[in-house]
Amino acid sequence: MRSEADPLPLLSDHLPPDRPIRVLIVDDHALLRDGLRGILEAENDIVVVGEAGNSEQAVAYVAATTPDIVVLDVDIPGDKVTATLTRIQLRSARTKAIILSIYDEPMVVQELLAMGVRGYLLKSVNRQDFVAAIRGVYQDDQRVVLSISQQSLQQVNGARVNLLSDREREVIMLVAGAMSNAQIATRLRITEGTVKRHLRNIFTKLGAVSRIDAVNKAAAAHQLPSRKS
Template identity: 55%
Template sequence: MEPEQIITIALVDDHALFREGLREILESDGDMRVVGEAGDSAAAVTMIGRTLPDIVLLDVEIPGEEVTETVSRIRGLSPGTRIIILSMYDGPQLLSRLLGAGIRGYLLKSVHRHELIAAVRSVHEEPTRVVLAVSRNSLAQVEAASSAPTLSDKELEVLQLAAQALSNSQIARRLGLAEATVKRHMRNIFVKLNAVSRIDAVNKALAASLIAPYTRIDPD
């Protein structure tokens, strides 16, 4: 087989036995070759920067830095590399964050070998395709979140403090902003969420999981 037809793959998982099993599965088909392995995030970034593989199979719980940061660093070093996450869990919040970071696949480690091979081939042949093997519930939550309005980081900060019943002047002091700037952020929030009041905006943001619930704890 010609070298350009070979799909090069990097394996990132802290369990050597699991990596060995993946290597055997992938290389059994003849058109895939594992070009590097790593057991933690720092070693993974170094190895991928050296080998520039077509595909990375990345354990979501790899030791080291947070997985979304590892994904960002890999994409910065090797933009052409497609990242497929392997995980024991399919939590929708983490899945949403990883999709936002630019992964091209998220597979549960319970998938069959033919599903793994098909996923690798799919994202290699069509770099914009995203392959997911998760529960219907997680997928539904991710789809719901993707349709939610997008607020800027500062707007989210303002709204999170508004959810704590802080006034515009209190929010301004807390964030080191002018009160007029806070009012402008609130107007933008109302428009984006189609809200008619602060309470309405907070409730809609909570329903869309844009901000975290806040519970006031009164001192004894």
């Protein structure tokens, strides 16, 4: 069931962009890739710039083509999807990711939204909604499109998933306060090496590429502890 909280744009409302929307398809099933390519290339405002069957190919194609949209299977071979997203963001910050999945799992959706994905679509999505999601995400920098069950949508909207451990949340809170690694180590009475290890874990879990990015993504995922008055 499609989310009514963020409806997909109507195809009749679509105005062609100045240039085609450039899309990379990433899925390990060649038959599915062929089907997606056929759907997209039937549209006069979308062009498929490449196909990839695993995470390494996906990252290489993104670096080479800097697509507007990457349609990414949640279960591709190679790196986990979270690691793949981080590598994609490092190579092309302008590329927006839409996840295709068979899993209607609120925890998975919440984690990927915290990493900045712009859409999460079940593979049961129909052709029109799939194309509309790509157009909507491309045209609107604030749009996030979900095509999941109503039950999952309610859980995603109401969830406060603890992606980070208590100690990691303490560390990112101090990073948000502009503290250096040395200052954080002193405050928490741990070594600077331990602070760096916590930060590596935080970056991996949130798909962050910098300290500021980590703070922003932690805030978006409700991972910053409340300040005590």
